[in-house]
Amino acid sequence: MPLSRRRSPHHWHRIFNGSILGISSAASWVESIASELDLPASQAFAMQVCLEELMSNIVRYGRSPSTPWPQIDSKNTLSISVTVTSLADRITMTIEDNGRPFDVAQAPGKVIDEPLCKVQPGGLGIHLIKSFADNLTYSRTKTGNRVIVEFTD
Amino acid sequence: MERPQKSKRRLLADIGKLEKPMNLEIADLENGITKITLSGRLDVEGALKIDGEFNAIAERSKKVLVDLSDVTFIASLGIRTLITGAKATANNGGKMVLLDPQPNVEKVLRTSRVDTVMPITHDSAAIASVFGA
Numbered sequence: 001m002p003l004s005r006r007r008s009p010h011h012w013h014r015i016f017n018g019s020i021l022g023i024s025s026a027a028s029w030v031e032s033i034a035s036e037l038d039l040p041a042s043q044a045f046a047m048q049v050c051l052e053e054l055m056s057n058i059v060r061y062g063r064s065p066s067t068p069w070p071q072i073d074s075k076n077t078l079s080i081s082v083t084v085t086s087l088a089d090r091i092t093m094t095i096e097d098n099g100r101p102f103d104v105a106q107a108p109g110k111v112i113d114e115p116l117c118k119v120q121p122g123g124l125g126i127h128l129i130k131s132f133a134d135n136l137t138y139s140r141t142k143t144g145n146r147v148i149v150e151f152t153d
Numbered sequence: 154m155e156r157p158q159k160s161k162r163r164l165l166a167d168i169g170k171l172e173k174p175m176n177l178e179i180a181d182l183e184n185g186i187t188k189i190t191l192s193g194r195l196d197v198e199g200a201l202k203i204d205g206e207f208n209a210i211a212e213r214s215k216k217v218l219v220d221l222s223d224v225t226f227i228a229s230l231g232i233r234t235l236i237t238g239a240k241a242t243a244n245n246g247g248k249m250v251l252l253d254p255q256p257n258v259e260k261v262l263r264t265s266r267v268d269t270v271m272p273i274t275h276d277s278a279a280i281a282s283v284f285g286a
Contacts, residue, residue: 024198045226045257052228056197112236116243116270121236124265125229131264 010037010086016055018062018078018097023055026082030093033084039091043151046132047084047093050149053125054095054104055080058145062099090134090152098144104129105138105147175199177206184281187214192223195231195258204234211238215247216284221254227261239271250274250283 012033016022030051034044062078083094109127112119130136135150175193182188189210193199211217219235221227239249251273254262262268274283 020198020201023196027194027196042257048226049228049261052196052226056228056230059197111264112266112270116236116239119236119240119270121233121240122229124232128229128261128264 011083012085013081013083015079015081018055018059018080018099020059022080023052023059026051026055026080030082030084037086037091043091043153046151047091047149049132050129051082051093051095053129054147054149057102057104057125058095058097058099061102062097062144090150093149093151094146095149096141096144096146100144101140102145103138105136175202177203179210182218182280184216184284186216186218186280186284188218188220190220190223194226195224195234196226196228197230200228200230200234204237207234207238208241211241211249212245214242215245217242217247217249218252218280218284219249220252221258222252224254224258227254227258229265232262232265232267235267236270248284250280252277252280 012029014026014029016026027048030047031044034047039047058078058080078097078099081094081096083096085092085094104126107126109130110123111127112124129149133149134152135148137148139146175191175195175198178190178192180188180190187210189207191203195203217238219238224231235249235251242249249271251262251267251271253275254273259273262273267273272283274280276283
C-alpha cells in the first residue's frame with residue numbers, strides 16, 4: 001500500500017559509489033521509493049532525470065587526475081549520498097558528494113541551437129536538471145558539494 | 154520470526170539491477186530504411202552499452218529509423234548517442250528519424266531541442282514520406 005504523504009515526513013537515505021554501477025543502483029532505489037509513494041509518473045520521471053544527470057556529472061567530473069580534489073582519499077574513492085524526503089506538498093532529493101567543487105545551480109545550461117552538422121554532442125544535462133526540477137539549490141560542504149532538488153505537487 | 158517478503162521491485166533495487174537493460178535490434182524495411190529498435194533505459198549504462206553498435210549502423214546507412222517506443226527513460230548521454238549517430242548518417246548523405254517516443258522521453262528530447270535536428274514522428278505509416286522517399 002502506498003505511504004500517505006499527509007503523515008509526518010518520510011526519509012530515505014543511502015550512499016552509493018561514484019561509478020556507473022552506483023548510478024544504476026541509485027536509479028533503481030529512487031524508482032522503488034517513487035513506487036512506494038505512488039508518485040505521478042511525471043514526477044517520478046523528473047526525479048530520475050535529475051538523479052541521473054547530477055550523479056553522472058559527479059562521476060564524470062568529480063575527480064580529475066590533473067587536479068585531484070583533496071577530500072577524496074588516497075584510494076580516490078568518490079561517494080555519493082542520496083536522501084529522499086517526502087513532505088506533504090513536495091519531494092526533496094539531497095545529493096551530496098566528496099568530489100571537486102561544482103555549483104550546478106550557477107552553471108549555464110545548454111540546448112541544441114545549431115544545425116546538425118555543427119552540433120557538438122553532449123553537455124545537455126544541466127539544462128535537463130533545471131527544466132525537470134521545480135527548485136534547485138547548491139551549497140559547499142566541508143567535504144564536497146550538496147545539491148537539493150525539489151519536486152512540487 | 155518470519156522475515157517479511159520483499160517485492161520484486163525492492164529486490165531488484167537492493168541488488169542494483171534495473172528491470173529492463175538496454176537492448177538494440179536491427180531490421181531492414183522497404184525503401185532502403187534501416188530500423189533500429191531500442192528498448193529499456195537509455196541512461197548512462199544503456200548508452201555505453203549500445204554506442205558502438207548504434208554508430209556503426211548509423212555510419213553505413215542512409216535512412217535510419219530509430220524506434221523509441223520501448224525506451225522508458227533517456228538521459229543526456231542517451232541523447233549524445235542519438236546525436237552522434239545522426240551526424241554519422243548525415244555525413245553519409247543520409248537522415249535519422251525518431252519514431253514514437255513515450256511522452257516523458259519525448260519531453261526530454263524536445264526540452265533539449267533534439268527535434269530541431271532530427272524529426273520525431275508517431276506516424277509509422279508515413280515513414281517513407283518523412284525520409285523524402
